[in-house]
Amino acid sequence: MSWIIKYIFETIEKLAQFIANLDYLYIEWILDLTYPSLIFILTLFILPLTIVVLTFGASLYIFINKHKNNLLSAYYAHDIWQASYKSLAVFWETTGAIWHGHEIVGLENIPDTGPALLIYYHAAMPIDYYYVHCKVMLYKNRRMKVVADRFLFKVPGLASLLEAFEVTPGSLDTCVELLKEGNMLSISPGGVREALFSDHNYEVIWGARAGFAKVAKEARVPIIPMFTENSREALRTLPFFRKFFRYIYEKTRLPLVPIYGMFPVKLRTYIGEPIEFDDSLSAEELKEKTKQKIEEMIQKHQRLPGSIFHAILDRFRTKHEKVH
Known part of the structure; x- marks a missing residue:
């Protein structure tokens, strides 16, 4: 212990000598020289960032208070999953509102x-789906079951999150059973393939996938189409070596x-009117009808090709439609 104390005293002594030997006139000259730059950096970066952090924190506080009764009831009931789920819903709702100005048109169709x-x-x-999922929870008091790609279940560290949000790999029988139990189920037929290989032209890539239509027919439930404006401008895939990555994906599913x-683009989600159950349609016909409906929503609501710059400017434009 003695050598540690000795080392501390020696360090303090050297620091004191360094301060005593400082050329204060030189330091003052350096500060005078760099003062305008420091003020510029402080004004341009640090202060705005502080304001953003404070605004985000204030908004989060307001949202928590707005939904505190639901949160507190879940915690008091010792329902940890429900309490955690609602807390995350409030967080995502706040993130969507601040970072993307997220709105929903047609929430009444849920x-x-x-x-x-x-x-x-x-x-x-x-x-965009995360935002919708949380809004449905907070404003419709409904929990949607989610069908996700199987690779997600192999990613380390996601098990608790997938369990809390009741995500399922979704076999046909499982999906039908969930719907027959009265649940709401969400599926993206394009899945990872559409996520990675569609682009700012918003091509719907479903291939031969008609499983969701078979599920809807067997469960005899309506299909609700959904599309989010500028969703591909928020995050994009690199456009290079697409054929190579497509080949790797088709062979390995990686x-x-x-x-x-x-990017802080405007996200506006459109929930279409339900496609009611029609026993006269085959699964393939129902698939094509649903795909056509989503393509019509893209043509109507999305600037093509998509533009990150214009999608950011959309934050300052308004649309005369009912939003949530």
């Missing part, structure tokens, strides 16, 4: 009760395409 199948276009990362972005 039924308050009863089974339904939500089908949506898959962006590079489905953050999503190796790099993703970049998280």
